[in-house]
Amino acid sequence: MARTSGSHSQITGPRLRAAALRLFARHGYAAVSMRQIAAEVGVQAGALYNYIPDKQGLLADLMRSHLEELLAAWDLEPKGTGPLDALEAFTRFHIRFHLERPDAVFIAYMELRNLDPRNFAEIEALRKRYETGLEDILRAGRAAGVFDLPDTKLATLAVIAMLTGVTTWYRPGGRLSAERVAALYWEMVRKAVGA
Amino acid sequence: MARTSGSHSQITGPRLRAAALRLFARHGYAAVSMRQIAAEVGVQAGALYNYIPDKQGLLADLMRSHLEELLAAWDLEPKGTGPLDALEAFTRFHIRFHLERPDAVFIAYMELRNLDPRNFAEIEALRKRYETGLEDILRAGRAAGVFDLPDTKLATLAVIAMLTGVTTWYRPGGRLSAERVAALYWEMVRKAVGA
DNA sequence: GTCTATAGGGAGATAGAC
């Protein structure tokens, strides 16, 4: 990207976040320098500090934005009627949302240990809120006799781990479309919860 | 740890590996310095290079050892008769083995991107071999009509992701024993594959 | 808002004494 001079406040901010997201996902937060990010944005390293307080704040921002977007999108998702519909909606939503944002997902799962304690608590609370959304569905379905689950909490964690795992191997243009992947996972989830 | 002088070739090597395993798992490969590792071992940084070629070689060694131990242990595991027994054996083995080595597991999954291409190819091949062990079980069970699986390859990845996820939340002394956790996961896996 | 320059510190790795 050509280096320019002058003011670009509308442009540099988003570009900074996009570059950091890509580089952190590819190489890891600790392995990426502010100079690398700046080079990708097309400015000098010092200029980045007009947009972020420090490197740690940048990481926390990326993770917070991702999780807030996730929660907002799930809130807006149609959930049908009853726990079985809701679980199918969750499964398809989770896979679609995560496959559309591989870099942000990767960072949100891998860089938790690089958050300082204050940021970690905040991010962890957001992650937990999303998890609770699934847990509520499973508990309701169990109470209604629709699901057969000996341990709702464990089932919640097992289902999320299984679904999120899709991001480690799925590549667009591969053997299966995202739609087909979601359908296959839904069938496995449905059976796993005894529905 | 008290600093001593003299020769400790029998002691320092294992201590170096143990310290690196712990620190890499806790803070990440890129965030840990050779000086930190040396301090934990109780020697100066330069002394570490009597045991490792460089930092990258240390990481590759830790991951290779872990995966070779995993493959050897699975080879020795009794697998019963038939695909259903074998799948149960795999499920219980995978959970037990992974819960006993949380640091090594964490590193093997999180630090792949910090391997240089040569080491990555080698480590990835070992991981793939383990994955194939499960895939063979699922394919055999499907052929025998014991499992109901629309896509064996995807089921393999889904099951491994679900099982490995246990390492992100399980803590010894928590609500569930490792035995109980394995039993609950086995029930979910069994249902998910339609057995 | 971005630049250049730099403060102040830490990184990986090696050399040679003991």
Add this chain to the structure above:
DNA sequence: GTCTATCTCCCTATAGAC
């Protein structure tokens, strides 16, 4: 086999000119 000392390089973050 470990030490001290050091090479060379890179890091985050800030200061002040434009």
